[in-house]
Amino acid sequence: MTLPPGSRGAFITFEGIDGSGKSTQAKALATALGAHLTREPGGSPGAEEIRRLLVEGDAGRWSPETEILLFTAARRDHLEKTIRPRLERGESVVSDRFADSTRVYQGVARASLGGLVDILHAKMIGVEPDLTFVIDVDPQTALSRGLARQSGEDRFESLGLAFQQELRRGFLALANSYPARVQVIDGNRTAADVATDVLTRAVGFLNGPDHG
Numbered sequence: 001m002t003l004p005p006g007s008r009g010a011f012i013t014f015e016g017i018d019g020s021g022k023s024t025q026a027k028a029l030a031t032a033l034g035a036h037l038t039r040e041p042g043g044s045p046g047a048e049e050i051r052r053l054l055v056e057g058d059a060g061r062w063s064p065e066t067e068i069l070l071f072t073a074a075r076r077d078h079l080e081k082t083i084r085p086r087l088e089r090g091e092s093v094v095s096d097r098f099a100d101s102t103r104v105y106q107g108v109a110r111a112s113l114g115g116l117v118d119i120l121h122a123k124m125i126g127v128e129p130d131l132t133f134v135i136d137v138d139p140q141t142a143l144s145r146g147l148a149r150q151s152g153e154d155r156f157e158s159l160g161l162a163f164q165q166e167l168r169r170g171f172l173a174l175a176n177s178y179p180a181r182v183q184v185i186d187g188n189r190t191a192a193d194v195a196t197d198v199l200t201r202a203v204g205f206l207n208g209p210d211h212g
């Protein structure tokens, strides 16, 4: 990330509540752009091990503070081993979730620990995506989509509808705080329609003045 603009790839992230369709859209965009697809928590062998600690088990398994440390540890490994080397080689990277998830889940919805999240991010991560899409979906729709998957990774979905509503407000507030980086996408459409919208905006961004 110290290379001159133009010689490194673009870093694009997808955010939103559980079941909003982020993974579907991240995959479609990565395929369309020929970018590396990755995800959080996870995205490197070490971070995938930490992921299992985070997404399985009881909702109350970790305190919010412990959770922030685990997500940040996973992100640091993901950044060191996967994201940074690829961007520096000129590859583009599309990640299903990144630091905005910690800002909203741990910083606002799970506990009001925004200050701690910001300090850890500044000290341990220190980078932002070039472009972030928040896939915005009605929480009831998203909850039924997510639980229907029966993935066994439902520790956060088990927190219920009110929690998802709070998360949605958190992601929309985040988009207001970072208007140059974060674009809100209406996810209450078919996956194909959402993908077309996302690709149009991503290509517009990549060809635009903000991206070398």
Ligand code: ADP
Residues within 6 Å of the ligand: 016, 017, 018, 019, 020, 021, 022, 023, 024, 025, 145, 146, 149, 187, 188, 189, 190, 191, 192, 194
């Ligand atoms: P997330 O990564 O946000 O949890 P997924 O992309 O895994 O969401 O989608 C959750 C479920 O909803 C999956 O079964 C997926 O096939 C389905 N899905 C994704 N996008 C849409 C859409 N636009 N309309 C209807 N179902 C969708």
Ligand code: TYD
Residues within 6 Å of the ligand: 017, 018, 019, 020, 023, 040, 041, 055, 071, 096, 097, 098, 099, 101, 102, 103, 105, 106, 146, 156, 157
């Ligand atoms: P993910 O696999 O993206 O779940 P889903 O496909 O259901 O959206 O992420 C797992 C859970 O971890 C999800 O509920 C969001 C949560 N999470 C945080 O609480 N903080 C974070 O920093 C990240 C990256 C995820």
